[in-house]
Amino acid sequence: MARVVVLGAGISGHTAAAFLRKWLGRNDQIVVVSPLPHYNWVPSNIWVGVGLLKPEKVVFPLAPVYRNHGIEFKQARAVALYPEGTDTDASSAVEIEWTLEAKAGERERVTYDFLINATGPKLNFAATDGLGPGKNSLSVCTADHARETSRVFLELIERMKLGERKRFVVGTGHGMCTCEGAAFEYAVNLEFELRAHGVRDKAEVVYLSNEYELGDFGMDGVRIRRSGYVTPSNIFTESLFAERGIDWITRAHVKKVEPGRAFYETLEGEEKEISFDMAMLLPPFSGVGLKAFDRKGEDITPRVFAPNGFMKVDADYQQKPYEEWRSRDWPRYYQSPSFKNLFAAGIAFAPPHAVSRPRVSPKGTPIFAAPPRTGMPSATIGKTVARNIVDMIRGGDKPTHTASMAEMGAACVASAGANPFTGTAASMIVFPIVPDFERFPEYGRDLDYTMGEIGLAGHWIKILLHHMFLYKARLRPGWSLIPE
Amino acid sequence: MTEQPREYAQTKAQMKPAFYATKPTGATLFLRTFFPWQVWRFLWINFKMLIIIHKSHKGL
Ligand SMILES: Cc1cc2nc3c(=O)[nH]c(=O)nc-3n(C[C@H](O)[C@H](O)[C@H](O)COP(=O)(O)OP(=O)(O)OC[C@H]3O[C@@H](n4cnc5c(N)ncnc54)[C@H](O)[C@@H]3O)c2cc1C
Numbered sequence: 001m002a003r004v005v006v007l008g009a010g011i012s013g014h015t016a017a018a019f020l021r022k023w024l025g026r027n028d029q030i031v032v033v034s035p036l037p038h039y040n041w042v043p044s045n046i047w048v049g050v051g052l053l054k055p056e057k058v059v060f061p062l063a064p065v066y067r068n069h070g071i072e073f074k075q076a077r078a079v080a081l082y083p084e085g086t087d088t089d090a091s092s093a094v095e096i097e098w099t100l101e102a103k104a105g106e107r108e109r110v111t112y113d114f115l116i117n118a119t120g121p122k123l124n125f126a127a128t129d130g131l132g133p134g135k136n137s138l139s140v141c142t143a144d145h146a147r148e149t150s151r152v153f154l155e156l157i158e159r160m161k162l163g164e165r166k167r168f169v170v171g172t173g174h175g176m177c178t179c180e181g182a183a184f185e186y187a188v189n190l191e192f193e194l195r196a197h198g199v200r201d202k203a204e205v206v207y208l209s210n211e212y213e214l215g216d217f218g219m220d221g222v223r224i225r226r227s228g229y230v231t232p233s234n235i236f237t238e239s240l241f242a243e244r245g246i247d248w249i250t251r252a253h254v255k256k257v258e259p260g261r262a263f264y265e266t267l268e269g270e271e272k273e274i275s276f277d278m279a280m281l282l283p284p285f286s287g288v289g290l291k292a293f294d295r296k297g298e299d300i301t302p303r304v305f306a307p308n309g310f311m312k313v314d315a316d317y318q319q320k321p322y323e324e325w326r327s328r329d330w331p332r333y334y335q336s337p338s339f340k341n342l343f344a345a346g347i348a349f350a351p352p353h354a355v356s357r358p359r360v361s362p363k364g365t366p367i368f369a370a371p372p373r374t375g376m377p378s379a380t381i382g383k384t385v386a387r388n389i390v391d392m393i394r395g396g397d398k399p400t401h402t403a404s405m406a407e408m409g410a411a412c413v414a415s416a417g418a419n420p421f422t423g424t425a426a427s428m429i430v431f432p433i434v435p436d437f438e439r440f441p442e443y444g445r446d447l448d449y450t451m452g453e454i455g456l457a458g459h460w461i462k463i464l465l466h467h468m469f470l471y472k473a474r475l476r477p478g479w480s481l482i483p484e
Numbered sequence: 485m486t487e488q489p490r491e492y493a494q495t496k497a498q499m500k501p502a503f504y505a506t507k508p509t510g511a512t513l514f515l516r517t518f519f520p521w522q523v524w525r526f527l528w529i530n531f532k533m534l535i536i537i538h539k540s541h542k543g544l
Pocket of ligand 1: 045375
């Protein structure tokens with residue numbers, strides 16, 4: 001009998017746990033440790049944030065799903081890893097702290113044969129003074145954040161209906177953010193809803209981003225064949241903003257947010273500020289801050305985790321100039337180089353290098369998009385790690401299935417207005433996610449499988465994905481047939 | 485009050501980054517929500533996405 005512990009019940013961890021359950025025998029135990037009682041289909045938080053969906057539509061309780069499928073659920077947060085066990089018990093273990101109300105604060109040590117760290121990102125609002133919910137800006141990163149954002153948004157709409165003018169600033173709250181796609185999506189949805197509420201003429205919408213060019217998305221942008229040209233993605237993104245009257249500021253590192261004002265430094269080194277009535281600014285990501293200890297209780301965190309808190313896996317972490325990085329430096333198995341039974345899936349693994357060219361302001365502030373952390377690869381990585389663990393439980397001595405982001409594509413649909421007849425969405429397909437200039441010397445990507453377009457069809461796809469992925473996550477009949 | 489010189493309005497437009505951006509023509513905008521065209525695009529994009537999903541699962 002084997003016990004596999006999965007930390008985190010997000011897109012990656014939940015996918016891994018579900019496939020482990022499907023592929024392993026009933027004697028094998030799967031334990032999921034996650035601090036929140038529910039699953040959140042994060043991409044649809046955008047619609048919660050503009051008041052189109054109730055938060056209840058993007059979350060569901062995990063406990064009944066796991067109970068029905070024979071997965072043990074501990075509503076707790078992981079605190080520390082003991083991959084070698086301790087002096088008294090040599091089994092690998094993870095220390096958890098319960099968040100379930102009845103047991104809140106209690107600590108427990110859970111032993112494991114294999115562990116998947118799928119704890120996703122820490123939303124590092126603290127990196128920017130005054131950033132984040134409860135402070136001076138809003139977010140849509142969690143369903144609760146999005147609920148609060150929609151409350152403020154709808155309140156401002158009422159004030160605009162009375163004739164007041166408002167400025168909305170949407171974007172990234174730090175020079176090293178990723179997930180610009182989500183900020184972009186929120187900006188265009190917000191603009192669409194302002195029109196739907198009949199107050200567009202009372203609003204100014206400004207997109208404020210750390211990207212070098214619009215449409216960078218942490219992938220150094222994409223190039224798409226269109227109308228006889230290979231065209232960079234900034235052309236399409238700028239076009240969408242221009243068409244909708246959204247202004248934009250790029251190459252910006254937000255360093256401080258005060259009530260109604262954001263202060264930022266530009267890549268040129270200028271210090272600027274912008275006032276707002278509402279700001280939805282995404283935080284930078286870091287690892288969730290797990291610690292690791294050896295058998296003697298010595299802190300081995302730097303051996304297991306990168307300085308940014310993400311877990312080191314089978315990537316090449318050697319420091320080298322940007323020009324020298326290769327796509328093969330990206331991990332393929334997501335296995336810890338120090339411990340064979342320890343894996344990281346989804347956002348929790350440490351990327352070896354930036355995909356967008358790193359740039360620094362004259363004051364030395366790094367201002368560029370961090371590597372992309374999208375949902376499709378997160379789920380595929382979770383499934384692949386589960387497959388490898390199943391094989392290793394059955395006698396394999398090493399992982400054999402791969403899920404490199406340099407060999408994988410991503411499909412991303414960014415809603416640009418939610419209405420079944422007049423809505424649109426930007427559908428984007430990229431292959432591979434991490435450019436491979438050895439295989440595709442000109443642009444690093446296969447232009448036959450890299451495309452993007454805006455239209456109503458994208459909105460239908462977005463709705464389809466919302467329902468399909470929530471159905472799948474609820475592990476309803478036939479769930480495993482739905483692709484990641 | 486004297487009338488603003490004509491160039492002023494132009495300069496103001498030129499101050500905005502949108503002035504330098506590509507903008508869709510009427511035909512492009514029309515096609516974006518033209519039902520039959522979008523049904524076709526829906527099928528095509530889904531087909532492309534399925535290929536990408538297949539390619540991305542090759543290592544599995
Ligand atoms: C607003 C928004 C919109 C997005 N839209 C898209 C989109 O349209 N398409 C797309 O592909 N991607 C999108 N993304 C990105 C996508 O959501 C992420 O790639 C995906 O959620 C990553 O999955 P994950 O499992 O690694 O992390 P998460 O989904 O963040 O899950 C992490 C899990 O770990 C848990 N956890 C945290 N700390 C601990 C701990 N100490 N111990 C145990 N568990 C812990 C968390 O509670 C959570 O359950 C979007 C992201 C945002 C923020």
